[in-house]
Amino acid sequence: MALSGFFLMFFLVQHLTINTLSVFSEEMFNEVSHFMGTNPLVQFLLQPVLIFAVVFHFVMGMFLEYRNNKARDVSYAYNKPAANSSWMSRNMIISGLTVLAFLVLHFIDFWIPEISTKYVVGDMTGKLADGSFRYYHELHEKFVSPARVVAYVVAFVFLALHLIHGFQSSFQSVGFRKSNNKLLLSRLSYLFAILVPAGFIFVAVFHYVSHNHL
């Protein structure tokens, strides 16, 4: 869980970096998106590794949940878990499944049309009929709908809850957390868990606002 978690957190930073480019420069966003979408190393090595990491993280999470539920055959009549642990740490399965549900929407929105255009239709140019790049246009058009923006915001709030625990927990699982760095890791965990999802929310809201009001 920790190792796939580290990889997915690294991917989130990379994804956010490219998304953020769309706020500052349409041209740069198009160029980077075209590179990522057509580079063989990214497409045929990194992309399969990413999909494997997502599936592995999900399957291991479900397997852990199953085994851990089996480890207590009779529940307490009265339990007070909030007295000793955070909601985020106890409900990774809820925040994780919410993020997974979002991924389905995200795949329908972007990944499936992208794969279809490139590998079914066979159009690797990345361009529209008028000759301009399609990437920024596609992204911008997706966030016209306020319902989609709300869905993205909710999903990223759950991602933040997942990361608050997941970030520091990953370091604990690989044995990196020690008495002299645990406070730092805890603070970094909150920083990462707030800044990264907030960045994704900012990009979605930016495109919604710029499309509808600017």
Place this chain on the structure above:
Amino acid sequence: MNLNLKIWRQKSKKDKGKIVDYPIANVSEHMSFLEMLDVLNEELVSKGEEPVAFDHDCREGIFGMCSLYINGEAHGPDRGVTTCQLHMRKFKDGDTIFIEPFRATALPVIKDLIVDRSSMDRIQQAGGFVSVNTSGNTQDANAIPIPKENADLAFDAATCIGCGACIATCKNSSAMLYVSAKVSQFSLLPQGQVEAKDRVINMVNKMDEEGFGNCTNTGACEVECPKGISLDNISRMNREFLSANFGLKK
């Protein structure tokens, strides 16, 4: 004070068990929790009823025999104490108190509030020791220089009394805090380092075999531990386990 006790009653390992209400009057706030149960049992015996079975031994917070889940927390609402050191001043007149056994598939209930913790003993037997040549020329342990920091950390880990509160309070019934304390107390000292790799692998494998859950780092165990065993021990054990499995072989 007058209290309404809701106590788990279970005749045997095979019995289904249920919560039974026991009102109790005139409880002194100076009583320990176990003394309060003693009073209840005297009342039950005088009425010809079966007393409530519960574990206890030294009643000084040392042996870790007492093991009650009180109002949703292992060893009750106080911090850094076992059930025997919990006092009734932590409760108010009119309170309802749920008293249950420690719950885990690997800690089955024997009767009422007594659980079978032999699975924890079996983990200890899998590697929680130092093999010593007792031929008569054993070196004095105090003759080996040990950094003060390691000596302190090993001592802190060794204060684990094996009560099982960490397992009872963990949502996954994981024994990681217990096992990591046992692993740490040896691996931090030169005498224990010789068998460190075998120890961590054998104890972790035994823990899994006994049916304890997996650690998801909620930190609940550290909060409820009556001896304040640190989560740092789990991190150290994870480090040792990874290094023993993927690092250099002895």
